[in-house]
Amino acid sequence: MAKEKVQNLLVITFEKKKTGRPNIPWEIIKLIRRVAKENKIWGATKLHGLLLKLGHTICERTVSKYIPKPPPNTKKRISWKEFYLLHADAMIVSDTFTAYSSNFKEIFRVVFFLHLGSRQVLHFDIHTNPTTKWMRKVLKFAIRKQKQAGKKFHYFLSDNDSVFGKRFTKYLIRFGIKHKKTSFHSPWQNCYAERWIKTCRNEFLDFFIPLNQFHLEKKLEEFIHFYNHHRTHLALNKDSPIPSPVFIRPPDGSKKLVSTPVLGGLYHIYSYKKVA
Template sequence: MATLPGALPATLLPIDTSGQDGKHRSQKPAGIIHSTIRERKTTKSHVNASISTALGVPLQTSKELERGTADRPARDCHSLASTAFKFHWQRISKKIGRPNLSSATIQLIKRIHKENPLLSPEKIHERLLTLGIEKSPAPNTIAKYLPTTRKPPSQKQVQSWKLFLSNHHHDLWATDFFTIPTIKFRVLYGLVVIHHQSREIVYFAVTTNPTAEWTIQQFRNATPFGKAPKYLVHDNDLIFCSKAFQSFLQSSGISSKKTAYRSPWQNPYAERVIGTVKRELLDHIIPLNERHLHSLLREYVVYYNNDRTHQGINGKTPIPSPVYLPTLAEDTKLEATPVLNGLYHTYKKAA
């Protein structure tokens, strides 16, 4: 078909967008309008993809959010704005602290530790430096990935705790639990309370099932008529750290002094007396039941407090022994009393 001079091509003819009334006609060519519609669709798809990527939701969900903005309640718009706000601050926020180690670095640290278990974190750090590894992690960071490695307490920490024990030993009690197997392979639990200054076993008890209520009752029995220490040293046992037991100590005017985790050296006297009871009694006699064990401990505690000497108190006994006049060995006559069916004996001078 020939085109008249000065006529527009068919693709550029104006189209009627006003409907049947013909009152308004668009002056845009049809080709330009189709191109504009395609551009708008492309732009819209890019916007939807950007929203989907930014919010971390599927593209369909982004379309639904965009399509239903005018119809949905205001709370949906608020939720969208809140999510976008969180995403914005996540991108601009910076992490504080040391950067995380890569998995390769962690595997290298564990390999060196496995092949050289005696190396400390400091030595592993130095070994990495000598191998020319850049950005070698600090010893403290290396120690986090070595579960068996524990940093020993500093000299200042040791001195501070020992100074506290020595300054308050006259007002200080220590307590701890220990286990005892019976001849029928049942497990019994013993509770011991010791006075720091005199090394006297103030109280002991035996049970098959220790609870916070039972422990509180034992301390009531150990502190009659206001006979209570100023401080009580104990470990991080769940019973000692329970709210009921701590409330009892507070109401009794006793200050709780918990030791650090995995630090039995901070409760030395309680740990030592438990070891003494096991070595000198329970390694030689197997208890039959709870009643038998209580009888054995009662007899041994009397011997321990009145007749067993302690190097920590200059070779004296926790409860002062009678003072005898000095005599020569050939002129001394002793009367022996068996303890625990002859396992030990106590002595006194005969007249």
């Protein structure tokens, strides 16, 4: 009995008492990280003020402890994805790709201009030996079509191809357009243009052999018209770049579904017409 009393006395005497502030609940930590992720430009002071507005009485040092540390170079805070999202409605992306004639004797270079916000292909052109002078001419048509479509155009994004060189940049400045170039060997920075090239190859060029440049121009124009007006996009809530009408299915069978072939039947456009 005396031994147990001695043990209890030792436990009470030497038991470590927890000191300092209480632990922050995990839910609060997750909330701090969430608002920091959703407001990347803000520091601990502004985030702390936001959390106070949300009814959480925590100190600023706690907020500072759980938010990610800012990068040393503040100019690199905004990622490429965020840059795209911020300027999508005022940006044109462009790139070139090659296509071959049926006898493989001609190599065609195709250039296109894609409005990032709407995913609409504004203009394209084809040449066997593209130059900066030719690119400037093509750009004029793209700007004209951009104005007709009512699209803003303040940024032009391209890779480091020679046709997008210094003279082309100076030409853009005359129109009040800023030329942004990707880093060398970084095609992912122009991902939307690269994705359109993949779409064009997978959904058009893989099923088509151009006989000559005129043949390629006509068929590519037909595909781009279909792409802009009828092909649905997940990023556009399954609408087309130029919004297409949504038909109401006739309940009484008074109308029938009619299909119109595109590109020789590779695709079809659908509509309802009254039954005769």
